[in-house]
Amino acid sequence: MxxxxxxxxxxxxxxFAEKLHDFLEENSxxxxxxxxxxxxxxxxxxxxxxxLREANYIILLLSSNSVQxxxxxxxxxxxxxxxxEEKLEEDIYLIPLKINDCEVPDRLSKFQWVEYDSKNCFNxxxxxxxxxxxxxxxxxxxxxxxxxxxxxxxxxxxxEYFNKIRFDINNKxxxxxxxxxxxxxxxxxxxxxxxxxxxxxxxxxxHEITGKLIKPYSLQIGWSFDVTFFPNLITKSIVSLSEDSxxxxxxxxxxxxxKAYNYILNPVFEITLDDLFEYDDHETILNFLSNYCYEExxxxxxxxTEPTEQELEEQTPNTLFWEDSLSPEWDKFSNFFxxxxxxxxxxxxxxxxxxxxxxxxxxxxxxxILPLLKKSKNLKELIKKLK
Numbered sequence: 001m002x003x004x005x006x007x008x009x010x011x012x013x014x015x016f017a018e019k020l021h022d023f024l025e026e027n028s029x030x031x032x033x034x035x036x037x038x039x040x041x042x043x044x045x046x047x048x049x050x051x052l053r054e055a056n057y058i059i060l061l062l063s064s065n066s067v068q069x070x071x072x073x074x075x076x077x078x079x080x081x082x083x084x085e086e087k088l089e090e091d092i093y094l095i096p097l098k099i100n101d102c103e104v105p106d107r108l109s110k111f112q113w114v115e116y117d118s119k120n121c122f123n124x125x126x127x128x129x130x131x132x133x134x135x136x137x138x139x140x141x142x143x144x145x146x147x148x149x150x151x152x153x154x155x156x157x158x159x160e161y162f163n164k165i166r167f168d169i170n171n172k173x174x175x176x177x178x179x180x181x182x183x184x185x186x187x188x189x190x191x192x193x194x195x196x197x198x199x200x201x202x203x204x205x206x207h208e209i210t211g212k213l214i215k216p217y218s219l220q221i222g223w224s225f226d227v228t229f230f231p232n233l234i235t236k237s238i239v240s241l242s243e244d245s246x247x248x249x250x251x252x253x254x255x256x257x258x259k260a261y262n263y264i265l266n267p268v269f270e271i272t273l274d275d276l277f278e279y280d281d282h283e284t285i286l287n288f289l290s291n292y293c294y295e296e297x298x299x300x301x302x303x304x305t306e307p308t309e310q311e312l313e314e315q316t317p318n319t320l321f322w323e324d325s326l327s328p329e330w331d332k333f334s335n336f337f338x339x340x341x342x343x344x345x346x347x348x349x350x351x352x353x354x355x356x357x358x359x360x361x362x363x364x365x366x367x368x369i370l371p372l373l374k375k376s377k378n379l380k381e382l383i384k385k386l387k
């Protein structure tokens with residue numbers, strides 16, 4: 001979480017960019033480098049802009065090549081500065097790194113830059129990234145704590161295996177501290193159970209039926225199976241949990257996945273999306289979800305692809321996204337968070353489009369849903385429990 005680093009560089013400086021990429025990857029960040037991430041046949045312009053937009057941090061490699069070069073590198077610099085405007089002034093977001101003797105562009109002069117020194121500069125960059133990541137984590141915890149009534153502690157466990165390459169399982173999860181509360185004890189057991197399910201599933205991926213480790217086909221980089229359980233929302237009556245997983249088992253890239261769990265307390269039971277609506281409203285709400293999510297996903301898709309007017313007119317749910325992936329059926333929208341003001345529908349990678357479209361989360365305000373309902377008792381009761 002909060003670990004995506006975009007590396008912007010001129011193609012002549014790829015060797016240095018690759019060294020930085022590998023260093024960050026070894027230190028628990030997820031750097032993005034076009035030559036390592038792009039696949040044959042992908043729309044490179046779309047993918048690069050998407051990765052730049054989704055990055056938590058951007059490292060700009062400044063050199064005599066990049067600062068004097070016209071073209072896409074300057075466009076990346078411009079976009080990075082635009083995205084910086086959305087951040088707080090004290091945030092560490094853009095990190096200029098001078099890799100040889102060159103003039104720092106005026107538009108980047110406000111940012112403290114670091115000069116390449118084989119002994120220290122990478123560690124300085126890592127320190128900055130780590131400081132900002134901790135700020136993000138603390139902010140997340142404060143947001144939760146504003147309505148939080150139950151203290152919890154974070155835990156971590158790591159399983160390591162080796163057979164020519166490493167096979168790692170990394171679990172991060174939390175446990176409520178108040179053991180005298182039976183509701184919290186049940187939630188603790190649920191979280192532990194899901195954590196164990198992840199561990200046993202991951203082990204199966206690199207073990208033979210005999211229990212021996214598989215033999216990799218080549219000396220590729222190690223496999224990794226990571227999961228993080230954290231609270232999306234906690235009130236005295238409702239807990240919404242997030243299971244964020246990432247798996248890499250060879251190939252061009254790993255795969256991230258988000259699964260949401262929503263529970264009513266006292267007694268504890270899981271809420272599904274259709275629980276929030278009376279049967280008489282099912283058809284109405286499903287059609288609304290289908291149309292609303294399509295339009296929101298369409299906006300995001302078009303932001304990156306910049307279609308022509310004719311292409312916009314020809315777009316439909318089944319031409320822009322996988323066929324029937326947004327049809328009005330409960331299973332298409334069943335992965336969701338309950339938050340204070342919205343239902344947040346999660347579309348994981350490959351659920352509506354290809355890998356490049358990534359994970360999308362569509363917030364739908366309760367105030368947009370309530371007027372559509374003939375019977376709003378269930379949803380109003382949920383909203384009441386959120387206060």
